[in-house]
Amino acid sequence: MMKPLTLVAVAVLVSLAACSPAPPAANPDAAAASATTTPRPVDDDNVDDIIKAWGPRQVVAARQMMAAYGAPQEATGEKLVWHRKGPYKRITVTRVEDPHDFPKPHMDFLQHTIDYRIPSDKATALYAYDGSVTLDRTVGEMSARCDIEGHNILTLNLAHDIVTGKKDAKQARMAFGQIVGQDAKGENPAYVTALQFDPTAFDGSDADVSVMPGSPVRAMKADGTTMAASGDAEVLGLVGAVNENEILAAVEAQKKKVSGPVMEYARMLHQEHGTNLEMAMMLAQKTAITPIETAAVDAERLKGATALAELTALTGDDFERKYIEAMVKGHTEVLQMIDTKLMGMAQHDAVKKHLTDTRAAVAGHLEKAKSLEKR
Secondary structure: OOOOOOHHHHHHHHHHHHHOOOOOOOOOOHHHHHHHHOOOOOOHHHHHHHHOOOOHHHHHHHHHHHHHHOOOOEEOOOEEEEEEEOOEEEEEEEEEEEEEOOOOOEEEEEEEEEEOOOOHHHHHHHHHHOOOEEEEOOOOEEEEEEOOHHHHHHHHHHHHHHHOOOOOHHHHHHHHHHHHHHHHOOOOOHHHHOOOOOHHHOOOOOOOOOOOOOOOEEOEOOOOOEOOOOHHHHHHHHHHHHHHHHHHHHHHHHHOOOOHHHHHHHHHHHHHHHHHHHHHHHHHHHHOOOOEEOHHHHHHHHHHHHHHHHHHOOOHHHHHHHHHHHHHHHHHHHHHHHHHHHHHHOOOHHHHHHHHHHHHHHHHHHHHHHHHHOO
């Protein structure tokens, strides 16, 4: 029998649960709401039909973007989206508009997004400069949202000046107001007419680094090279993927408020796979074997996600039945993987022992699932 969860395992599970799919909405208006958010086939007539219910400012922006970049690739009742047009990763016009008083009162509804690697030490200055600048360091993009394309271009140019050290936030704010004034007088300042830098020279995502000792690293490095994986490293990676797949499915079962015996089973799987995950991470630290996220590990995660995607659409007795069927199938496949693959890959005695203990636990989970299936 596996040990009770420790604080580290609880932290792991809370993180996983936070990322797991939410249960289906119970809102009776959901079907009506989806009508405004489901993308439609896009052409000029469709877009005109969509935006006729929008405010006049947003209509102007939508038609200006269409004149410059053609029909959007996405169109819903709430937004139009263009992808990879001009120097931009994305252009978005939203039905919703938000008041913004910098550099003077106006409404925000037009957003331009570029590929841009954001240094973490510049984020505070960028937000101090303009609250309508949004950053996604993980994906590697920066956006500006305003009411005029030229002002979004200006926002991005001055943001770039902050990142490259040409201006601080206060200087950029002052420059913004001055340049807007020049633009209003028809002087066509360069900072409003075009980006003054090549975004492709500054692009790049930032996957960040793990703060959980014993967690895996990706086989593919940021520089495009591949990290060599020992058998033990991939074994621990696969064990981690199996555990996390089972945890996510157990979390979903608990959200669905399944019946007593199935709920008890889901809670047991949640705890025991969480404990096994923690033990594997502790083993990685003790043996100095870093688990590797290889293509095989990613495939195992995708297999779990595929099974979970089918479950999330179900409720009630249908969910319970399919959940238990999935547990029988999944635990059977894990036993086969341990017996036919992982045991042969493992080299370190401690990794072999962990696999043996894991196999015993998985076999117990399988028998319990089979007994629930026969109810």
